Amino acid sequence: MEGMTTTGTDGRALASLAALLADSTRASFCLALLDGRAWTAGELARTAGVAPSTASDHLTRLVQGGLLVEERQGRHRYVRLAGPAVAQLVEDLAGHAPAPPTPPRGLRAVSAGVALSYARTCYDHLAGRLGVLLHDALLDQGVLDRAGGLALTPVGVGWLAELGVPVEPLRVGRRPLVRDCLDWTERRPHLAGSLGAALCRRFLDLGWTVRGSGRAVRLTPAGRPALAAALGVAPDALAAPASRDTAPARA
Amino acid sequence: MEGMTTTGTDGRALASLAALLADSTRASFCLALLDGRAWTAGELARTAGVAPSTASDHLTRLVQGGLLVEERQGRHRYVRLAGPAVAQLVEDLAGHAPAPPTPPRGLRAVSAGVALSYARTCYDHLAGRLGVLLHDALLDQGVLDRAGGLALTPVGVGWLAELGVPVEPLRVGRRPLVRDCLDWTERRPHLAGSLGAALCRRFLDLGWTVRGSGRAVRLTPAGRPALAAALGVAPDALAAPASRDTAPARA
DNA sequence: CGCACGTGTCGGCCGGGACCGAACCGTGGC
DNA sequence: GCCACGGTTCGGTCCCGGCCGACACGTGCG
Secondary structure (H helix, E strand, C coil): CCCCCCCCCCCCHHHCCCHHHCCCCHHEEEEECCCCCCEEEEHHHCCCCCCCCHHHHHHHHHHHCCCCEEEEEEEEEEEEEEEEEHHHHHHHHHHHHHCCCCCCHHHHHHHHHHHHHHHHEECCCEHHHHHHHHHHHHHHHHCEEEECEEEEEEHHHHHHHHCCCCCCCHHCCCCCCEEEEEEECCCCCEEEEHHHHHHHHHHHHCCCCCECCCEEEEEEEEHHHHHHHCCCCCCCHHHCCCCCCCCCCCC | CCCCCCCCCCCCHHHHHHHHCCHHHHHHHHHHHCCCCEEEEHHHHHHHHCCCHHHHHHHHHHHHHEEEEEEEEEEEEEEECCHHHHHHHHHHHHHCCCCCCCCCHHHHHHHHHHHHHHEEEEEEEEHHHHHHHHHHHHHHHEECCCCCCCCEEEHHHHHHHCCCCCHHHCCCCCCCCCEEECCCCCCCCCCEHHHHHHHHHHHHHHHEEEECCCCCCECCCHHHHHHHHHHCCHHHHHCCCCCCCCCCCCC
16 A cells, blocks of 8 residues: 555656756756767766766766767767667757746857757757758648648658658658657757658758758758758748858857 | 857756656656646655655645646645646656566555556556557557558548547647557557547547546446447457456455 | 876765654634 | 644755765877
């Protein structure tokens, strides 16, 4: 009677998982790692503003908890999120957290912020204004449809083939093909799931986009008209914000 | 350079949200509340095995954090999850937590466990073997389709109309129409989303199912053939486990 | 070989927070 | 009016865990 029969995950297990993210330093690690790349322990320590020894401790716990995986190279310890499932978990949690009243501070921070809000990676797919725009355009084009839940249409399969993205290989594993992911800056959904990741990768392969510093992404001069054509929108609609869209906010 | 520009949710916000679930007592509260009903502070305190004063404290924090909403009636304080979004968050987190190696203890616990694993509510939709069976049958019947992501088909709209469930009212709000929800006991998906909730409610209204003790649900004698017909399966496929399917584990 | 550097370990400090018991307060029943 | 009961508030205790500095270890460079 006392122990109660929860017959499912028990409170302790849930709590210990949540505890991994319940520390601001570890949380900031995970948010940083949401760019999908591998970071070294030192990098994470610096961006979080803690001593290397502290960061090392946290990383050990995150790895042991299964949220991160590590890869050692020489004297470096690279860590990254353990997979899309973990990324989604962090995204969801972050999406429910109250938006910070953080008006960027310095000039440099502002321009960096502008670049990030225009286009960035969210784990392994596109986010920011460009990500939301892609999401909306795919719905307009009939590539996606949300009449009965977000889904790829038969039309969409053809559209993807034309772009050089075969769909079948994307159906492997438990990961959903398409999924909404709430955009932090736009507060509207962009496209995630294995298809979102494949598109992001394909755009990079085609040279339509390139990675900027950190998680920022830029649309190349060649990529703009090409992507506009594929999405059936005017190239102007893809214009980057105020600053030159080729230079990533000159220092 | 030092402060870093996360340009999104900041680590502290994420951490404070996660901290709400990072305590085993609060976590067990949320898991208990996943049945979708409103519990009193005392009930939660007893099932978690803590003093009323402790529970009161925890509830205040959970309400302030926006995870729970309260409703005071006389000398009682009823709390329930703040909404489907919170329920999904807890589910997801619980789904990623390691499965507990908890072989039920006593005789009574075993039969209660059997009833629960057969059919129960998961916030506001059906879970357990019956929930998974429903999910699979809907896919077989062509009501749902996951060719391009889980979605309701045109055929499904008709099927629902026949059952007396109009679809349009379900499209309101941000909540997805259909969604997979990982079943704790079956470790396979069952149907969530506004449609999952509507079906669960409809079955209760039709008298096909009734609520048992706690979050358990039972299929009524009248409901079994009716549901079997609607799903296009043999009534035997819906048979409850070993024990009598009418008595919910006496005393 | 020795030095710099990135990382892990240990000890110690300290704050937060989980918990309880006791007293207090309002509700509802007698 | 009294009492039982559910809930809350308040001290006080105690432990967990985040943090650092100092030291040890291995890598890679000069």
